[in-house]
Amino acid sequence: MVSGVFWFLPVAALLFAIEYTMIVRYEEGVLESIFGQEYLDYKQRTPRWFLRPPAVRESGQHDWREAWWSEKSTLMQYGALIVIFLLKDRFFGR
Numbered sequence: 001m002v003s004g005v006f007w008f009l010p011v012a013a014l015l016f017a018i019e020y021t022m023i024v025r026y027e028e029g030v031l032e033s034i035f036g037q038e039y040l041d042y043k044q045r046t047p048r049w050f051l052r053p054p055a056v057r058e059s060g061q062h063d064w065r066e067a068w069w070s071e072k073s074t075l076m077q078y079g080a081l082i083v084i085f086l087l088k089d090r091f092f093g094r
Contacts, residue, residue: 004089024048
């Protein structure tokens with residue numbers, strides 16, 4: 001949207017969906033190798049993409065700082081793209 005190339009939005013959405021599908025599959029494999037059956041049980045009762053309130057509250061810790069930190073490279077990529085598009089617009093116009 002920043003670039004003004006609106007025809008690319010569906011392409012970007014498709015690329016985003018493909019990228020995150022591959023990331024999620026990889027991360028699920030890692031979690032399965034670490035937690036085994038406990039993770040498989042969790043995976044059975046938890047939707048992959050669309051959130052819903054849990055039927056039973058899960059116990060355990062959740063560290064939001066660690067969760068955000070794990071996404072730092074993705075956030076940096078999108079930040080860099082925005083900066084590049086803004087610079088392009090400023091120096092080269094539309």
